[in-house]
Amino acid sequence: MSFVPPIKLPRSATFRLTIFYIVLFTLSVGAIFVFMGLSANRYLRLEDEEKVDLAVMRVTENLNSVPSRDWPQLIRQTFERPENNDLVFALFDQNQRFILGTMTQPPRYPKAEDTWRRLDYAVYEDISPSPEHVRAKRILLPAGYELFAGRQDDQRNAVFDVILSQLLGGLLLTGILATVGGVLMTGSVVSRLEAFNDVSREVMTGNLAARIPTKGAGDEYDRLAGNLNRMLDQIGILMNEVKRVSDNIAHDLRTPLTRLRNRLEQLLDDRHDRNTQRAMIERAIEDSNGLLDTFNALLRIAEVNSGSRRSRFAELDLADILRDVYELYEPLAAERNQEMSISTVDSAVIRGDKDLLFQAFANMVDNAIKHTPEGGEIKIAIRDVDDGISVSVADAGHGISPEERKAVFDRFYRTEESRTTPGSGLGLTLVAAVAELHGARIELGDNEPGLLFTMTFFKRA
Amino acid sequence: MRVLIIEDDAEVANFISKGLQESGHLALHVADGKEGLFTAASDEFDVMIVDRMLPHVDGLTIIQTLRASGNDTPALILSALGDLNDRVKGLKAGGDDYLVKPFAFSELLARLEVLLRRIRNTAPDTALRVGDLEMDMLSRRVTRAGRHIDLQPREFRLLEYLMKHEGQVITRTMLFENVWDYHFDPLTNVIDVHISRLRRKIDKDFDRPILHTIRGAGYVLRAAD
Numbered sequence: 259m260s261f262v263p264p265i266k267l268p269r270s271a272t273f274r275l276t277i278f279y280i281v282l283f284t285l286s287v288g289a290i291f292v293f294m295g296l297s298a299n300r301y302l303r304l305e306d307e308e309k310v311d312l313a314v315m316r317v318t319e320n321l322n323s324v325p326s327r328d329w330p331q332l333i334r335q336t337f338e339r340p341e342n343n344d345l346v347f348a349l350f351d352q353n354q355r356f357i358l359g360t361m362t363q364p365p366r367y368p369k370a371e372d373t374w375r376r377l378d379y380a381v382y383e384d385i386s387p388s389p390e391h392v393r394a395k396r397i398l399l400p401a402g403y404e405l406f407a408g409r410q411d412d413q414r415n416a417v418f419d420v421i422l423s424q425l426l427g428g429l430l431l432t433g434i435l436a437t438v439g440g441v442l443m444t445g446s447v448v449s450r451l452e453a454f455n456d457v458s459r460e461v462m463t464g465n466l467a468a469r470i471p472t473k474g475a476g477d478e479y480d481r482l483a484g485n486l487n488r489m490l491d492q493i494g495i496l497m498n499e500v501k502r503v504s505d506n507i508a509h510d511l512r513t514p515l516t517r518l519r520n521r522l523e524q525l526l527d528d529r530h531d532r533n534t535q536r537a538m539i540e541r542a543i544e545d546s547n548g549l550l551d552t553f554n555a556l557l558r559i560a561e562v563n564s565g566s567r568r569s570r571f572a573e574l575d576l577a578d579i580l581r582d583v584y585e586l587y588e589p590l591a592a593e594r595n596q597e598m599s600i601s602t603v604d605s606a607v608i609r610g611d612k613d614l615l616f617q618a619f620a621n622m623v624d625n626a627i628k629h630t631p632e633g634g635e636i637k638i639a640i641r642d643v644d645d646g647i648s649v650s651v652a653d654a655g656h657g658i659s660p661e662e663r664k665a666v667f668d669r670f671y672r673t674e675e676s677r678t679t680p681g682s683g684l685g686l687t688l689v690a691a692v693a694e695l696h697g698a699r700i701e702l703g704d705n706e707p708g709l710l711f712t713m714t715f716f717k718r719a
Numbered sequence: 720m721r722v723l724i725i726e727d728d729a730e731v732a733n734f735i736s737k738g739l740q741e742s743g744h745l746a747l748h749v750a751d752g753k754e755g756l757f758t759a760a761s762d763e764f765d766v767m768i769v770d771r772m773l774p775h776v777d778g779l780t781i782i783q784t785l786r787a788s789g790n791d792t793p794a795l796i797l798s799a800l801g802d803l804n805d806r807v808k809g810l811k812a813g814g815d816d817y818l819v820k821p822f823a824f825s826e827l828l829a830r831l832e833v834l835l836r837r838i839r840n841t842a843p844d845t846a847l848r849v850g851d852l853e854m855d856m857l858s859r860r861v862t863r864a865g866r867h868i869d870l871q872p873r874e875f876r877l878l879e880y881l882m883k884h885e886g887q888v889i890t891r892t893m894l895f896e897n898v899w900d901y902h903f904d905p906l907t908n909v910i911d912v913h914i915s916r917l918r919r920k921i922d923k924d925f926d927r928p929i930l931h932t933i934r935g936a937g938y939v940l941r942a943a944d
Contacts, residue, residue, distance in 0.1 A: 544935060547823060547935070550821055550823070551904060554819075554904060582899065586899060586913075587909055589909075589912040589913055593912055612901070613901055613902045613903060616901045616903055617901075620905060624905070
């Protein structure tokens, strides 16, 4: 794993995501720290106030049991206790004359008109006799006396400063660690993805054998790699199939083309008389027609395979189509003394392409007639089965061996026995294509003897 | 006949017009859709051959426009391999026949001649006659030289079509489309067998055959002269 990401950091989606996360995370941590700081500050302030309140309470508790001339003494005693040495206080008489205290100057704010009420808290204000800050409050005593009591700020501020600097330090450390982590993570993700990109590039230059390496960790990368590799396998299979089919097509078309060419070449020979020439030309035209038919059949198969004809599906009755096929081929069977019978249901309505289905059934019946010997029996049937409607053609020919049953649907495939009979080898290919277009299932079975060809159409649930 | 060919592929157009000229017809070739529409609208032709894919105005639009303006010239639509079997669309647009490339010239010619001599009758024929072969449409009876011939329904339809196109070459594909109503490429020439059967019934026991095979093209019903 390389540390340095092969793409510029800002371009990487992972990096942008981590930066986004870092910022979000740092802001969250910052918010928490701010909250913590504010809470700490508030706690410390409350502590201050509590201490002041405690001293003030001591004073006000005892005021009523002590004559007013002793009040200064009481107040001094209270505030000069050792534990209160960080408190500040000042006592003013009803004329705002300073009596005693640590504050040298009366704080400037309006004199309250209220009479003294027990625990009457005035608004907390920061009073600042320089150079120190204190936080103090004004308490109204009986007879118009005013007591100011507070606590110095400096200790609290010192503590708060330490806390604050610690928090900021922590925040900075968080930011640094997060960024480093982000870069590392980006590097890891990007380099992992580069492996995918490398293989893709290799495949595109033509090496279909390239596969994405998996680390065996079973993680999302491995799963993606596994799927992509299987996709490449599938592409390889398809390409081989295409190659095989085109090779077959080229090979099988060469023969009739060569024959045509030979005929035409023979025509150049002047020794033939007009009638012979004419006959040869007619046969040459027949050959080309045959070739054109083959090409048309190939194109039709391709068109069916492309699925585009599905958009033209309409409701039709399979029984009607099968009956039409029977009627078309019955004379052909009769010529070969074959007994062809048909058994149908009243109606078998599905959605499909009338012409394609007619063609498929016709090919099936045509095959049956071709392979059944003279006098043999052919049974055409359409019936309802559990999962749908089945159309079957049973002949009395030599059947198709189980090994060949899959291959017969390949383009141009001819079984050994039919190699010499006329035909392009595309008939069954088209049948298979039409079946697939209609979502129907094909089965080749043993008619004992002969072939039982069944196509099952599924009823839409 | 005067034939207008609207086709942008020069080779195909050449092939068609040469063949037509050799058969004794007059062919005018236009390679552009717009020009084709103009020519068809401003001149008299017996039949048109219109390719679907054309520059500027496509074939179906040409036909639709002509039909909308009252021009009834029979039109045969040529279509390239891409739109195999868009027959219905072509016929709906006002075309009279539909042929997919590549086609054999004999097929094209046969279809053109059928188009040309199509009699626009609103009243159906009550009886058809070719030579001494007679078909009564009302009673569905066929006789030849006075002798009754027993035909099955499909054979009747086949003979009816051939008689309606007396003297014209009918290709196997045309028979499939018109007598069987399917667009279909048979593996074996199963139509030939139907024709043989029909021939056995209407020709075999009579002195002069009227159902002839034209090699490489199709069949024709013609009273011998």
